[in-house]
Amino acid sequence: MTTTLASARTKVLQRQGAAVALVLMVVVAWLVFPRFGSLDNVRDLALQGSFLAVIAIGMTFVIITGGIDLSVGSLYALGGVLAAYGSQWGFFGALLLPLLVCGLIGVVNGLLIARTSMAPFIVTLASLLFARGLLLVITDEGATTYRIAPDSAFVELGRGTVFGFGHPVFIALVLAALGGLLLNRTNFGQNVFATGGAESSAILMGVPVARTKVLVYTMSGVLSGLAGALTAAYLQSGVTVIGVGTELDAISVVVIGGTLLTGGAGTVLGTMIGVGLRTVIQNVINQIGTLDSNFQSVVSGVFLLIVVVLQRTLRR
């Protein structure tokens, strides 16, 4: 049974490939850089990874349906600005405004993709542009930076710690757990897999494909907005220049984590491992010091390429 063998191999590589790489990276980093294992550094790493993790959870769902969401970087930046802007109405203003607006853009993405059969990449590229435009409108063409009062409850959401780990770390972990549950143990999750696995079959099997698509893009929008809000809370202001290329980071970690870019298979846990791997590599590059920090995206791109080629050749 060569097919079974190949699928078993694919499975091991997909499930464990990123995990093995992560363990190796951590071990090497620990041995080479004594500071790497320090509690401070670990806390830093966890916090750095948490924002991307929140975005990548939504991206995981989108990619499993066979789609792609290129607007998340812009929505991330927009979410941060909106949170800072909304902080004038207190904690809930700061939290809900970004979720609402970014979620709405996600809904529009989903509706355009599900109802008009336009390609996801082009629809979300357009909303990438749109969200950037909206961000510039709110900030007077980037001239205004909204600040969040340092002593507000909202800032606590971004800067507060438990056992020295920042709140965003716990938020990301809880969301990942919920995401995993949603994906594997609910009807919605099954619909997500079915939609990306074979859309026409899914329709014949009674799966509400259009509704599923609208929901995943909405989720992706909301989570990007949330990541932006958390970042704003951490930075105590709505920074306008963040998020450029974040969509590529999110896609990379999702795919490196074993989710098929062609849809139909993937895990939230894999995505979290992907985020971990990326964060550790970034940290190592920084620790080496002589390496350009842009090396990160080269490594990501190469990883992405290897994973995609492996997925393709092993499926034959």
Added chain:
Amino acid sequence: MTLTATRTRWLQDNGVHVAVAALLLFNVLFTANFLTAGNFRTQLVQAAPVLVVALGMALVIGTEGVDLSVGAVMALAAALIPLYLGYGPVPAVLIALAVGLAAGGFNGFLVARVGIQPIVATLALLVAGRGLALVIANGQLVQLHDPAFLALGTDDVFGLPISVLVAVVLAVLVAGLVNRTTFGRQLVAVGGNRRAAHLAGLPVSRVLVGVYAITGVLAAVAGVLATSRLAASDPADIGLLMELSAITAVVVGGTPLTGGKVRVLGTVMGVVLMQLVRATLIKHDLPDSIAQMIQAAIIVAAVYVARERR
């Protein structure tokens, strides 16, 4: 064919020309200093690199594919220029183009031989390309001083800026390639019906690799042109979101994303239209933010209209 279908079809084919004409008319009537040589020159120079990239993108889209890596390839080309400018402008430009060729050829290999979807195959280079460019350039913007190279961006030939001339010549060449060569006709056939093309004995893989390679070279050309105009190599910023501008121009110009058709004149007009939209908005004091949002709306509208009817 029903009336709506006929109308949609007409809109797909001629909408871009009408829109360009209408915008020109609007500007002639309502925009101060629009009808000046200086203004036209500025507009054309700004549009030239986009056009060069869009020409390649039109070919790829004609094969039912897409190339997301064009902006990253521009950055790579830009990063390489200062490294080799010491050997003279010609070697520097040739190296940049060779890298574009290699990058495009690699994309084509992934699509045609490995069988990866175009959007996925070109994504890897989109992620890695700009990073690599920044690593090569040490993350720095490098000012360029070679007069011969800078002339590319500043000088005129026959009263036209060189970059515009290059773009026009390339447009004519690509039009010739599509309409007058075996390769061009096979390209359109592969995009129109890949199975039929295969059954007709066409060299499907070779055509695909060729198309992506050409697109890579054209992106590198655009990178060279933009760098010389800027008088600096700026891999962090050059060609950012270029894939979006190029795809927009191609689609607005009436080339469907579903392949099988390449409209070179339409693509030229698509570039002109998007440039005019931007210029009009700016000249009427609408901020960049609104311009971006309007562009987003135009993209969605154009793709919506260009959807193939079953």
Added chain:
Amino acid sequence: MPTEPVIEVAGVTKAFAGVKALDGVDFTLHRGSIHALVGENGAGKSTLIKVLTGIHQPDGGEVRRAGRISTIYQEVNLIPLMSVASNLFLGREPRTRLGLIDRAKAIADAQRILSGYGITADVAQPLGSLSVGEQQMVALARAVEADADVVIMDEPTSSLEPREVETLFAVVERLHERGIAIVYVSHRMDELYRLCDTVTVLRDGRKVHSGPLADLPRIELVSLMLGRSVSDIRAGGTTAFGEDHHAGKEPVLEASDLTSRPRLNGVNVTIRPGEVVGLAGLLGSGRTETAKAIIGAIPTQHGTVLVGGKPVPRGNVKAAMRAGISMLAEDRKAEGIIPHLSVRENIVLAALPGLSRFGLVSRAKQDRIVDLFITRLRIKVSSPEQRVAELSGGNQQKVLLARWLCAEPRVLLLDEPTRGIDVGAKAEVQALIDELAKEGLAVLLISSELDELLDGADRLVVLRDGHVAGELTGGELTREHVLAAIAAEPAEVTDDADRH
């Protein structure tokens, strides 16, 4: 037999773009019955199924359903990347008290249910790791476990191995015992007679027969499916002449032992120059696969193809074309025309390199050859620059014929060359085929229309279930002989094979 109808359809009419797919069809399915629904391509079977299941609303007539209907399709319509258990339960998974999917129970239940369908594989594995037959069985289990009163099976055995077919039959018997009504669509006579009690025959959108199956002789059933005609005598005349003509010549195409599992099993075909060889057989008997195997468009496990005595590399369309084989594919839209291109470009497509110099296409050369073919094949176009998508089906077919003639083939494989084109164009295409053969081309003609084969072919190869069931020449070229070969009882097959 129980008489209570579970589905009743009366006088149903359904048209697509003015073409009637169903024309006043009656269909009654009784509880506990296994009802065969048969008919050739375009007879209206799939439209009727879609009307039964409610996917299509009929334009006229009445549909009464008294129960839940599940359908399993010819192509497996499940999600290969999801687990077997997920596929079985998608949409009605067992839940825990918290409302979450109970995976342990789902897997245990799935394992238990599927073992009744002969599946012992691990149900936590992705569905795609199962064989096509096992996947088909999962689809069947899914359909049945949904508490259906009616199960519609659309050619369920077309991709199954013999062993899997037996399992399927056992399942069908079990459903039958539980009183579930089954609509069984198939072209395999043996299956129909083994399983079904009732039969409805559709032809050209009309019901031509309905009644108990056991009373209906096989040959009569095939005859009902293919339609009656009076052209038998004429066909005999033509062929007698044809045979004399070709007997002594060396064959230009010799294909032997072509095998492409599971559809094709050791088919032999030879064609001499100037000869038209017809491939007869019901849908799914391996006609299209034979042509595709010859030109190398599908992979083969066995078999050789010689053109003019020289072997042609397998699985390579380009090499086959270079050796002088051209194929007019069955599916004009998916495998033939390139819709955006003009008539001229569609014609010259395969011959383009030969019409170019240094990669630049020569319009003068193209125009000359295109004009020639437009005149010769009487293609009706406003100009050669007209988009091919705007032409009628018949003219599109002529454009494709011109494309392959441009390539100057020695062997022309024609798969359903007159399907879906109007009567006038059909006669023209048939006349053309005759002309081409007279000029020395070797032609393989595939058609579902027996009359077309009898009229057009000098010799007939009859296929059944991927085997050659008989070869007919001269006086044997009659409707009766062909029907006998197609409908032969298993015992007669061996006789037939021995004789040849």
